[in-house]
Amino acid sequence: MSGSNLASRLWDRIRRRDDFEPDLGWVLDDSRRKWMAEHTSGVTKPDPALVIKNLRRTFGGLTAVDVDHLEIQRGVITALIGPNGAGKTTLFNLLTGFDRPDSGSVLFDGRDIERMRSHVRARKGLVRTFQLTKALTKLSVLENMKLGAKGQVGEGFARSLVPPLWRVQERAIEKRAMELLERFSLAHMASEYAGTLSGGQRKLLEMARALMSRPAVVMLDEPVAGVNPALTQSLLEHVRELPIEGMTVIFVEHDMDVVWDISDWVVVMAEGRVIAEGLAEDIGKNRAVIDAYLGSGQGIENPEEEAP
Numbered sequence: 001m002s003g004s005n006l007a008s009r010l011w012d013r014i015r016r017r018d019d020f021e022p023d024l025g026w027v028l029d030d031s032r033r034k035w036m037a038e039h040t041s042g043v044t045k046p047d048p049a050l051v052i053k054n055l056r057r058t059f060g061g062l063t064a065v066d067v068d069h070l071e072i073q074r075g076v077i078t079a080l081i082g083p084n085g086a087g088k089t090t091l092f093n094l095l096t097g098f099d100r101p102d103s104g105s106v107l108f109d110g111r112d113i114e115r116m117r118s119h120v121r122a123r124k125g126l127v128r129t130f131q132l133t134k135a136l137t138k139l140s141v142l143e144n145m146k147l148g149a150k151g152q153v154g155e156g157f158a159r160s161l162v163p164p165l166w167r168v169q170e171r172a173i174e175k176r177a178m179e180l181l182e183r184f185s186l187a188h189m190a191s192e193y194a195g196t197l198s199g200g201q202r203k204l205l206e207m208a209r210a211l212m213s214r215p216a217v218v219m220l221d222e223p224v225a226g227v228n229p230a231l232t233q234s235l236l237e238h239v240r241e242l243p244i245e246g247m248t249v250i251f252v253e254h255d256m257d258v259v260w261d262i263s264d265w266v267v268v269m270a271e272g273r274v275i276a277e278g279l280a281e282d283i284g285k286n287r288a289v290i291d292a293y294l295g296s297g298q299g300i301e302n303p304e305e306e307a308p
C-alpha cells in the first residue's frame, strides 16, 4: 500500500464526517507520505486522540503488551485485532487505567495520563463499556444509565451540600438517559430490571450507558459478541454514528466481517506488539497475508473463544 494513498484516504474518511474538521495540513507533505509508506506500524496520524509510547506490561516472564508507538486518530473507528493472547485486552486495560504498565506512557489529547486513575480518565472523556454485572442486573435500565453519568456535578459530597443544584442535575441526567434509551430502542424497558434484557439489549445498554457522559473516546470490547444478527446491525449502526458526533472509537472484535464493515483503521497485534496498521480496506485486502503471518490458519481470530 502506498503511503500517499494511506494518508489521503484516511483524510477522505474523516472528511465524510460533516461537522468534523481536524487540521490535516501535513497530509500533503511528501516527506510525511514517504515516511508513512515505509512505516506501516507506528504510523503518525493527522490528529491523534491517543498516543502510546513504549508501553510495556509483563506478567511474570510473559510480555503481554510491548507497543513502541501507536497513535489513535481522532474521529475515526479503529479496530484492534489479533489472535488470542495478542494483548488486546491488556492494552485496553492500560489505556483506561484498569491496569498499570511496567513502563511507557499514554498521551490523551497530548497529556500524559499515566498517573490518572480509571475514573479520572473516564471523567476526562476516555470511557469503556462495562459488562452488565450481576449487581447491575438488579437495578432498572434507567438506574443503569444514571450510573453512566457518574463523575458529573451533584455526586457525593456536592449532592448533600447543594440539593437544589443536584435536582437540576438529576433532571438533566434523566433527560439525557431517556434520550439515549429512545435512540437505542430501550425506552420501553426503562423501568424494568436490567436483568430482564436479552443479550443483545444488554449490549445496547452497555453502549448507551457509556455515552451518558458524552465521552471523547469510546472503547468497546467486543461490542457484538453473542448478539443475534438483527440486533448486531442495529448496534453497528450506533457505532457508526459515534464519529459523526465527533467521538473517537476503538474496539476489539473477533468477528472479522464486523471489523471490515465498520472500521476506518485497523491495528493488528501479535505477541503484544503492533505488527501492522492501515486503512481497513487495505488491511482487508491483505487478509490472507495477515492470516499466514499470524499462523492461525482459520482467520485472524478464533471466534469460539468468546462465544457466550
Ligand SMILES: Nc1ncnc2c1ncn2[C@@H]1O[C@H](COP(=O)(O)OP(=O)(O)O)[C@@H](O)[C@H]1O
Residues within 6 Å of the ligand: 059, 062, 063, 064, 082, 083, 084, 085, 086, 087, 088, 089, 090, 091
Ligand atoms: N492478569 C494476568 N495475569 C497473567 N497473565 C495475563 C493476565 N492478563 C493477560 N495475561 C496474559 O497476557 C497475554 C495477553 O492477554 P490478553 O491481553 O488477554 O490478550 P487478548 O485480549 O489479545 O486475547 C496472554 O498471554 C495472557 O495469558
Ligand SMILES: [Mg+2]
Residues within 6 Å of the ligand: 088, 089, 090
Ligand atoms: Mg481479550
